[in-house]
Amino acid sequence: MINLELAKKHEETFGQVMMLAEHMMRPYSRKYDKEEHTYPKEMEEVAKLIGGARSNPGGPREKAAPGTVVNGGNMGSVVGLFGLCWGDVGLFLGMPGSGLGNAAISAVGTPEQVAKYGSSYAAMCITEPGTGSDSANISTTAVADGDEWVLNGEKIYVTDGDRCDTLVVWATLDKSLGKAAIKSFIVEKGTPGCEVTRLEHKLGIRASDTAAISFNDCRIPKANILGSAEIATDAEGRKKAFGGVMQTFDNTRPPVAAMAIGVSRAALDMTRELLQQEGVELKFDKKPVNLNAVEAQLCQMEAEWHGARLLVLKAAWMADNRMPNSMEASMCKAKAGRVGNNITLRCVELCQSLGYSEKFLLEKFARDSKILDIFEGTQQIQQLIVARRVLEKSSSELK
Amino acid sequence: MTETANDLLFDLTLTDEQRMNRESMQRFAAAEIRSQAKAVDAGETAARDFFPKTAELGLTLLPIPEALGGAGVERSPTSNALIFEDLAHGDMALTLGAVSPMAFVNTLLDQGSEAQREKYLPLVCSGEFTAATTALLEPRAMFEPTEPATTATARDDTYTLNGTKCMVPLGMDAELVMVIARMENGDPAAFIVEGTPEGMTRTAEANMGLQGAQLATLVFENVSLPASALLGAGKFNLTRFLDLGRIGICALAVGTCQAVLDYVIPYCNERVAFGEPITNRQSVAFMIADIAIELEAMRLMTWRAAARAEQGLDFHEHAYLAKVFCAEHAMKIGTDGVQLLGGHGFCKEHPVELWYRSLRAIAALDGVASV
Numbered sequence: 001m002i003n004l005e006l007a008k009k010h011e012e013t014f015g016q017v018m019m020l021a022e023h024m025m026r027p028y029s030r031k032y033d034k035e036e037h038t039y040p041k042e043m044e045e046v047a048k049l050i051g052g053a054r055s056n057p058g059g060p061r062e063k064a065a066p067g068t069v070v071n072g073g074n075m076g077s078v079v080g081l082f083g084l085c086w087g088d089v090g091l092f093l094g095m096p097g098s099g100l101g102n103a104a105i106s107a108v109g110t111p112e113q114v115a116k117y118g119s120s121y122a123a124m125c126i127t128e129p130g131t132g133s134d135s136a137n138i139s140t141t142a143v144a145d146g147d148e149w150v151l152n153g154e155k156i157y158v159t160d161g162d163r164c165d166t167l168v169v170w171a172t173l174d175k176s177l178g179k180a181a182i183k184s185f186i187v188e189k190g191t192p193g194c195e196v197t198r199l200e201h202k203l204g205i206r207a208s209d210t211a212a213i214s215f216n217d218c219r220i221p222k223a224n225i226l227g228s229a230e231i232a233t234d235a236e237g238r239k240k241a242f243g244g245v246m247q248t249f250d251n252t253r254p255p256v257a258a259m260a261i262g263v264s265r266a267a268l269d270m271t272r273e274l275l276q277q278e279g280v281e282l283k284f285d286k287k288p289v290n291l292n293a294v295e296a297q298l299c300q301m302e303a304e305w306h307g308a309r310l311l312v313l314k315a316a317w318m319a320d321n322r323m324p325n326s327m328e329a330s331m332c333k334a335k336a337g338r339v340g341n342n343i344t345l346r347c348v349e350l351c352q353s354l355g356y357s358e359k360f361l362l363e364k365f366a367r368d369s370k371i372l373d374i375f376e377g378t379q380q381i382q383q384l385i386v387a388r389r390v391l392e393k394s395s396s397e398l399k
Numbered sequence: 400m401t402e403t404a405n406d407l408l409f410d411l412t413l414t415d416e417q418r419m420n421r422e423s424m425q426r427f428a429a430a431e432i433r434s435q436a437k438a439v440d441a442g443e444t445a446a447r448d449f450f451p452k453t454a455e456l457g458l459t460l461l462p463i464p465e466a467l468g469g470a471g472v473e474r475s476p477t478s479n480a481l482i483f484e485d486l487a488h489g490d491m492a493l494t495l496g497a498v499s500p501m502a503f504v505n506t507l508l509d510q511g512s513e514a515q516r517e518k519y520l521p522l523v524c525s526g527e528f529t530a531a532t533t534a535l536l537e538p539r540a541m542f543e544p545t546e547p548a549t550t551a552t553a554r555d556d557t558y559t560l561n562g563t564k565c566m567v568p569l570g571m572d573a574e575l576v577m578v579i580a581r582m583e584n585g586d587p588a589a590f591i592v593e594g595t596p597e598g599m600t601r602t603a604e605a606n607m608g609l610q611g612a613q614l615a616t617l618v619f620e621n622v623s624l625p626a627s628a629l630l631g632a633g634k635f636n637l638t639r640f641l642d643l644g645r646i647g648i649c650a651l652a653v654g655t656c657q658a659v660l661d662y663v664i665p666y667c668n669e670r671v672a673f674g675e676p677i678t679n680r681q682s683v684a685f686m687i688a689d690i691a692i693e694l695e696a697m698r699l700m701t702w703r704a705a706a707r708a709e710q711g712l713d714f715h716e717h718a719y720l721a722k723v724f725c726a727e728h729a730m731k732i733g734t735d736g737v738q739l740l741g742g743h744g745f746c747k748e749h750p751v752e753l754w755y756r757s758l759r760a761i762a763a764l765d766g767v768a769s770v
Binding site for chain 2: 002003004005006008010075286287288300304310311317328380383387390392393398
């Protein structure tokens, strides 16, 4: 039966998370925006309290009888993120356990791997200096040598790469074999040959470290490959192999979209509060065309925000109910990414000097939100994925 | 067991009944509505010849109690929104006309008195199409739905109605018109006008689009109405009426935008330029992707407001924002639909220019298509 309200348990989760966000995150928002690269130790307490509300939607799935609807881990994850990222998206990303590597481990890991690394703080290493959105083009290599894999290459833009415990590293077994030879590997931090070489100075989410990591003859156990070590040779198998790696994104895109929903809500709430002090209040009574310019913009932003939020919930709901959601995951990421950017930037404008001032957090929300339209697939990559689906085009037809 | 809203899970699954109903609505929209849309728009076929066919859908019968001759199915704003969406996939203008009696019935059921239901409902569930409608809009820029200039003055046992209503669906033929006016004390009120009483004139309108809805301007000059014409004994919840209409209008937008998407996909996939389909290029493909994305958000916002209304939750803000969202994106989707077909889109050979003209009305419409 059609119902787009949150289940009671998720409504409660949201309420609890909002309390944490307000009292345990917001007070540190500016501090760690200023002290880039400093570990926000206060967030350990928050991480402990939220337990399951991570950007990792995996974890035990609820068993459901056929034909029954589930509101499970994926829904819980995005709802938690709405609240936590209303608090502070940078602090959330800098929090132990928020690493996207966990999503990959829980999605494709063996029971042994999940048992060993599932609860570690795992970051994801995909991007390289020469490879961004075209992740099939990576050059980091993994070569089998006895009981070990030997990794060589350089990874950049590793979110939480410095403070995490574990890395999930994309590497190719043989670059000449293309996509099918790309595998992911679990590397424990501190393994000889694995070294953080640089931390980026960024526009936003400064509480989260973004590392460059090099692998020089870095040796890891043979068992640390995620998925099969075989390289498919037929076309179908090749497609499937890389598809499996890419599937992780179906799980991680709705959470990133949820972050954009959280941070843009924060900007809207603050803006409405500041404008209320000037007598501007949204009453939803007049016909929209009869509103004044400020009211009309607020109204438009509210509408866009709600639309984006529902797309996120739909993608999460589909994942919970085991429906293939790769198009919907991209739809919500595209919509929430751009809506998040538009709202936060417009809020800076509407509040004028207060929006631009560091006295308030509006300028920070705008800077923080920018990355959400970039990582886990840029706006344009999401559009590309949706377009291929809708138009039934292959990646060679629609490049 | 009756579930309260709090016990429900987030769910986008249709009920079996809704699924079956959708199938028949979609069939009707394809076979009976789409086939007529162009000729009606061009004035070659009179829309009024089309409406009797819609009687087979039983739109007005559904929510009417069995005792009054209806099917006695509980009125469901969600199911109604789905019906509007599916029919509008055929044509928005004809659908707006076809569902006007249903919108009238919905408002009567929602806010009418027992006596009014007993009197008027049997008239619209005879099994034949009976034109009935609602009249809210007034012809001026900056018109505010909550402040109609049409007045109702009480004298003895009668009300005197003065004012002008426009964009009234089925306005020329409606045997029953629900007119929204303002009482002397400023309170909004609705009146049921039967036939064409003295002082009431009807004029067919020519508009940018929506020819199929048979929009008309109704002028009321000292029209005298009996006390029993006042809907629900005077306590008219105008906001609720507007909100239920907003949901219906959004559903019309969703169905029409889906028609645009379904049309541009095969067209652009087949259209070759520079030696390959134009959809092999991102500038074209991304426009289509964005239509799909925004359309899905339009649909979810509409469904959410409808479901909240159905559950008895407050739905004012949700209906209001759904309409803001749908009005904006419907216009964009309409204009992109034309753009994607280029010069061909500008010509009447293809239906996209018709949809463009229909979709521009979403922002203007209010007080019609109540779910």
